[in-house]
Amino acid sequence: xxxxxxxxxxxxxxxxxxxxxxxxxxxxxxxxxxxxxxxxxxxxxxxxxxxxxxxxxxxxxxxxxxxxxxxxxxxxxxxxxxxxxxxxxxxxxxxxxxxxxxxxxxxxxxxxxxxxxxxxxxxxxxxxxxxxxxxxxxxxxxxxxxxxxxxxxxxxxxxxxxxxxxxxxxxxxxxxxxxxxxxxxxxxxxxxxxxxxxxxxxxxxxxxxxxxxxxxxxxxxxxxxxxxxxxxxxxxxxxxxxxxxxxxxxxxxxxxxxxxxxxxxxxxxxxxxxxxxxxxxxxxxxxxxxxxxxxxxxxxxxxxxxxxxxxxxxxxxxxxxxxxxxxxxxxxxxx
Numbered sequence: 001x002x003x004x005x006x007x008x009x010x011x012x013x014x015x016x017x018x019x020x021x022x023x024x025x026x027x028x029x030x031x032x033x034x035x036x037x038x039x040x041x042x043x044x045x046x047x048x049x050x051x052x053x054x055x056x057x058x059x060x061x062x063x064x065x066x067x068x069x070x071x072x073x074x075x076x077x078x079x080x081x082x083x084x085x086x087x088x089x090x091x092x093x094x095x096x097x098x099x100x101x102x103x104x105x106x107x108x109x110x111x112x113x114x115x116x117x118x119x120x121x122x123x124x125x126x127x128x129x130x131x132x133x134x135x136x137x138x139x140x141x142x143x144x145x146x147x148x149x150x151x152x153x154x155x156x157x158x159x160x161x162x163x164x165x166x167x168x169x170x171x172x173x174x175x176x177x178x179x180x181x182x183x184x185x186x187x188x189x190x191x192x193x194x195x196x197x198x199x200x201x202x203x204x205x206x207x208x209x210x211x212x213x214x215x216x217x218x219x220x221x222x223x224x225x226x227x228x229x230x231x232x233x234x235x236x237x238x239x240x241x242x243x244x245x246x247x248x249x250x251x252x253x254x255x256x257x258x259x260x261x262x263x264x265x266x267x268x269x270x271x272x273x274x275x276x277x278x279x280x281x282x283x284x285x286x287x288x289x290x291x292x293x294x295x296x297x298x299x300x301x302x303x304x305x306x307x308x309x310x311x312x313x314x315x316x317x318x319x320x321x322x323x324x325x326x327x328x329x330x331x332x333x334x335x
Contacts, residue, residue, distance in 0.1 A: 011046070012069075012267060014246065015076045015086055017111070018095030023185040023211045027095050028075040030214035030238045043075030047239055053297045053327060054265045057256060060305060067264040069254060071243060079111055081118040087173045091246055092180040094204075095211075098195050104184055108202055112157065115175035120152040122172060141168050152176070179249050181242070182206035188213050205245055214238045253326035256297055257281065258306075268324060275320035278332045288335035289320050297327045 016031075018024040028034070032045025048068040058066040076086050096107045123145050130142045148169070151161040157176040163169070165177050182204055184195045192208040199205060217228050218238070229237070236244075246252070251270040255277055256263065266280050274294070279286030295315045303309035324330070 011072045012091070012246070013072045013074060013089045014091050014093060014242070015074045015089035016093045016095060017076050017079045017086070018097070019078065019107070022095040022097035024075060024077055024095050026211040026215050027093070027183055027185060027209065027238070028073060030209065030211055030218050031073050031242060032239075033218045045073045045075075047071045047073060047243075049243060049265075051254060051265050053254075054256065054263065056301055057258070057297055057329075058263045060301070061258060061263050064259070065262040067262050069265045069267045071246075079114055081114075081175070086175075089178065091178055091250070093242065094180055094182045096182055096184050098184050098186050098190075104182065104195070104197060104206075105202060108182055108204065111180075112176075112203075113155075116152050116155060116157065119158070119172075119174045119176050120149065122174070123149050123152065126172075144168055148174075179246065180204050181245060181249070183211075183242075184208045185211040205249055207241055207245070209238055253324070255324050255327070256329045258329065258331070270326075272324055273320060274318055274322040274324060274330065274332075277324045277330055278334065281332065285332050285334045290333045290335060291317050291319060292322065292333065293331040294318050294322065295329050296325070297329055300329055 016024050016028055018027075028043065028045065032047060034045045048070045051068065054066060054068065058064070074085060074089060076083060076089075080086065094108060094111055096102065096104045098104060127142065127145050127149070130138050130145070144163075144166075147163060148158060151158060151163065158165075158169075158174055159177050159179065169177065182197075182202060184197070184206060186192065186195055186208060188210050190210070192210070195208045197206050213232065214237075217225055217232075217234075220228060225237075229235075253268055253270050254265050255268055256265055266277070268277055268280055274292045275286050275289045278289050278292070293315050294317075295309055299314045300306065300309050303312055303314060306315075309315055
């Protein structure tokens, strides 16, 4: 694990928020392996996402670098809309300390209210400006924000509304348009089953972590870690559980590229087009998109190389509206 500034195009940013005493720093350590004494003030830990398919693909191109998708875990602490870093997150982990009978549902509802009020204030200020300017080119934005305000006034998160997050709304980075997951943090002697909550009960996906135990196991060498996880009946590590849930909740897939210098995995929303995939790589590729060569990673591995795959007719030429499938390898042609 390393520290670096956020902003890497291939990274997802997950912010950890929670009240004092909930165990934010402990959960941060359990996910990243970074001890508090070795942290910078920004508190960003980088976790790469292993992918066996990329490993196999890289074996065909051992002279190229292998670049994994990654997650930036950001220790934010108290939810504060004035914190610039919190606006840059793609998703949030809400840490709920349940050591002394804290009410998980109330904790979530309080944070939900804070997020709704913050978004509501942003919308009201912008609508006030738009109405004063009264420009025709702002009509669509004004109508969209008016719809947003209705949902927020009804205490409905935008992610749970019927609104689609188009380019205009994305520019606002609304808190309630982003996924949030609850981590109920308990002590080692407590029974996880006593704290598990269904989505119907809590409204959002949740995990129960024995945070201190998870953090202690994260400190161990890989060989010892596996042994202790088996001892405590832990099938997956904390970070594996979190990443799997985020990918499932948001609906993410992975596509691959083979460049001159690197073989790389890219994160993409399920249902996205080839031109949108091109935009994940570089905005110029999306703007100048012409066609894309596509083959699945399994087909390329089976053919044991690009030359053989083309000879077998496995490489297809597709347009910008092609829906990218999980495991596709794309080669973008652009002007």
